[in-house]
Amino acid sequence: MRHGDKINNLGRTKAHRKALMSNLACQLIEHKRINTTLAKAKSLRVFVEPLITKSKTDSTHNRRLVFDKLQDKKAVTELFSAISDKVADRPGGYTRIIKLAPRFGDAADMAMIELVDFNTIYVKGGKAAEAKKTRRSRRGGSTAAKVTTKQEMPAAEATPTATDDLTKIEGIGPKIAEALHKAGIVTFTDLSGKSAEEVKDILNAAEGHFSMADPTTWAQQADLAANGKWDDLKTLQEELKGGKKVDE
Secondary structure, three states: OOOOOOOOOOOOOHHHHHHHHHHHHHHHHHHOEEEEEHHHHHHHHHHHHHHHHHHOOOOHHHHHHHHHHHOOHHHHHHHHHHHHHHOOOOOOOOEEEEEOOOOOOOOOOEEEEEEHHHOHHHHHHOHHHHHHHHHHHOOOOOHHHHHHHHHHHHHHHOOOOOOOOHHHOOOOOHHHHHHHHHOOOOOHHHHHOOOHHHHHHHHHHOOOOOOOOOOOOHHHHHHHHHOOOHHHHHHHHOOEEOOEEOOO
């Protein structure tokens, strides 16, 4: 019996599981966002977050401890340089897990795990920015100073990002996103202004086989993303499968 055993063995031996976590952690450190099964994502979070905490103190000892877990010099270098600078002021919770549609074939629960500080959408215009403003307001100060801050912040955040991550739209993969970028659709606002027929014509004219793509709900999803309505977008995507409503 496994009473009190909190480790998910993932159907693997210890050596196999250790190699799996090491490889997934290296990929997460390199790409900042990966898709995997929900069970692996939860195990990976427990594995990688203590390593990120160690990277805040750049010492030979910590580098050796991290290398012992990752066995990858490039990943260790990236962790102790770019990532450690980003998470320097964060007291934990370095990763975010977002559930995705079940995998075709075996219907396995899928999820995306990402480093929260490298998601520009949430940091600049979403929940992370709101939480940051809340902490700032607790420092006190006059009411006039608070009003001035609230009036100035939208102007600082009004500058749109160069491109949006279109793969956050259900039904859009990296190759489809690349095809849309080549057609000039690089933001959620651009996509929300296109009809399903227009998007279909763009995909048909692009190099690749996108005949199975269904852009019926892409404009609706993009409109929610463009307006920062991430909770509504998540609710809508739970009813979709490959960008199309399941009951259709």
